Amino acid sequence: MQPWIIRDFHLDDLDQLIDVWQDSRTSGAHPVYTLAEIIDACTNGLAVVAVTEGTIIGAVACVLQDDRAWVLTLAQAKEWRERGLGSALLAHVEGKLASRGVRRISALVPASETRIRAFRNSDYRVEEDLHYFERTIPVHPKETRPLSQLGGRLLPHGLWEALAGMQYEKHLIEQRLILPLAHTELAKSLGVSPPRSVVLFGPPGTGKTTFAKSIASRLDWPFVEVFPSRLAAHPQGLAGALRQVFLDISQLEHAVVFIDEVEEIAATRTGEATSPLQGVTNELLKIIPAFREQEGRLLICATNFIRSLDNAFLRHGRFDYVIPIGPPDLIARIAIWNRYIPSAFAQHVDVDVLAKASDRFSPADIEFAARKASQKALESAVQSDQPTTMEMPLTTAAYLHAIEGTRATVTEAVEKDFLEDIDRIARV
Template identity: 60%
Template sequence: MTGWRIRDFHSADMDAILHLWEESRSAGVEPVYALAEVLASCQKDHAVVAVHGETVVGAAVARAAHDQGWIVFFAIDEGWRNHGIGSALLAAIEGRMAPHGLTKLSTLVPDAEHRVDALLNSGFQDRKHLRYFERDIPVQRQEMGLLSELGGRLMPRNLWSNVGGMQREKELLERRLVLPLANPDLAEQYGVVPPRAVMLFGPPGTGKTTFAKAIASRLEWPFVEVFPSRLAADSKGLAGALRETFLEIAELEHAVVFIDEVEEIAAQRQGEPPSPLQGVTNELLKIIPAFRERPGRLLVCATNFIRALDTAFLRHGRFDYVIPIGLPDDDARHAIWQRYIPSEVAAEVDIARLVETSDGFSPADIEFAARKASQRALEQAVFGAADGGTPAPGPSSQDYLTAIAETRTTVSASVAQEFREDIERIARL
């Protein structure tokens, strides 16, 4: 067969590209790049086609990345192989990309693809001992603008693993929240409805905000924190601004939405005439059911004073779980102390004694004591050296013990007792 020619891609060729892509798959060769990526590059980057008459019989699609070009799709109709079309397509696409000043043109080929003569004949080298890795980006480009407007962000991917200790809480959150949300098909198979809203409660400084961020990190979903105090300044009023914010959040594909100190806008409704905040509570009570209707999002509320919340706020149908986040146990305190002790002196510090002495400390208390000890050791090293002494390499066990003794704990004995009572009376696991 003769009479084929090479030309630039036209928008009318889209169906032909789709046909070639599907033909590759039906032949047992899964294309490296997804169809959406190939079609996008056809329109925005570089693409050439081989045609016989008006019929597309081959295509090459490529994009430039800095000084390197990547061929994202290269296919020839089965009936037009071995006619020199492949080499011509490769030469044409290289010519189209020449103005970019590329130093290298590369392509990734599936293991099952054995028809690579056109590549070899065109001077491409088969790089041995290379493996291809890919990772899906959790937030698409079109969502980034909205996420920025909402003040949201993607949390570091290692945040979950960096939560020190608290294994009991982590395992509970992993099983109840992360497992069904990250595996919705598997959850459906077992009849599990993924949670849509969860309440975290506990004394101040126990890490509720950290856990909310860690859940977003574990799911790789955007984290959006809603600040009622900021919304209150909106001309629409707090209730109106809250409603509009959740409407904007609904446009995101996935999101972990966090409201801290939620008792400020969901306190017990009482008094005559109704206070202005009762309207906000009513609005929030209407927002949550609407929020729950769409998959791919999770509302996390946190409170230090769960007894202050309106009784209608916590009922079944609004929050799937009401989870206590308490003071760290021995293992958790050990992990938290390790996070703040410099590696240069870690072997010399009696961490077991610090764990024992800091019983009843919250994570925030431990962080305060650790930083106070480091500051004291730094000042002693600088000013002690000025007086002719030999500076220590870092904080000592005594520095930490002194800081612990001087730290006033956030959670009093009475608050800790109330928390235990709340677990028995209110927690829903």
């Protein structure tokens, strides 16, 4: 006669069941299901427990999906292992599942678990060719509403990898920002304080926004962009609206917060107390230290005019780094050109020549030149009496002609100022 009885789970059993579940776990094994999921299966799915002398010594909890049941846990107290308890629990729950119309019972169990023997003894088939994949959604359900209200979102994976070229900037940001934030505990153990706020500066159109989004994608954190111009009509004024936005952001576990053209609200103060922007700058100077006290968040401010920012805004203690983002380098320009040249004509175009000819071009400049060449080719094709026999419309020469007619955003003067700003202001 078995020294235990098996019965349905009762809510009063929960504390003991948790104890048995913890006792049954194999040290070092990755748990497939969380305790919260198991408790939910006990209360909303199907669960049975094995009891002896009023003490729970084993349990099985399942969730039901149509004609399939998933076993979330098969727990046994250590002193009751290797005595047939696991097989008895599985047999009991199988009978109850069959009466509910379940045809298939499945389980995912770490390979190191001793409970695998109970499944084998109960004629469960091992599917050798299956791989277990898991991904944790980075936004908790309770964060969904505040994130939506802030206009935030999770960005697609792979944005960081898609950043071609810009190797110096990528390496710098990877080392200074991403590594300490992605490996927080290791960083702290080595005396590295994960960054909380940074400034990206450089000429217009050099990809500062793209870098900010790519950082969020790389960290797998929600991206929240703050638009001061949209907050100006708030009943509390721009300063009050900024304060409220950052209070709302504090509800998120993780976030990359981005403010573009920050010089609009953090320009050098004139000293005039009546200036409305001075109040906004003062409020922002108060917000940043409070923001920096919270882990799991990164504030990225971008500016085209680093010289116009208030000195107090850039000082140590408010921003960990002030990082220059210059025009795309040669490798980056090659990648950008390849993005806009139609595949049917790619073999007829020397992209290296185009990249060298478009020095100091921003990504937007290259896109404009490429589309200009395509537009010219379309007009020629439509106007031709025999468009199908016309010469190759998109060639290296056609693109070079478009480059000659495109004004680079980054002029020699702008580039000179940018290099001076790197020497004088950058902090990396």
